[in-house]
Amino acid sequence: MTYRQMLETVRYEGAYPTADRAEEAVHRVMAALGRQVTGDERVALAHCLPVEAALPFTAQVPDSTPLTGWGFVKDLAARSGATPATSRWETGAVLSVVARLAGSELLDRILDGLPEGWALLFGRAELRQPQAA
Secondary structure: OOOOHHHHHHHHOOOOHHHHHHHHHHHHHHOOOOOOHHHHHHHHHHOOOOOHHHHHHHHOOOOOOOOOHHHHHHHHHHHHHHHHHHHHHHHHHHHHHHHHOOHHHHHHHHOOOOOOHHHOOOOOOOOOOOOOO
């Protein structure tokens, strides 16, 4: 997928009025994701992305403690000045495309390295083990 195709897909998924608005979302979410994904999965994901999307992702230093999915959305909202609902929408529009680019195997590895709540952001159901009463 080229960067232009990625932007058009994000534009469609997020119902953004312009490609510029979709591009802003891609840059914001990819930079935030770059603060969360580490190790071999970070390198592998960067290779799956168009260069223009990989740059904001790889330019970030990963946080020492990854955020939960909801923490990620709240952090993105705080950094961008948007509401959590808007940031959740933006995150879903971008990460659903990232999930397709990464493929199932890599996405499984990425999700294994992140706290709870991330699967939904990538457009997957989050299955949990039953808790003992």
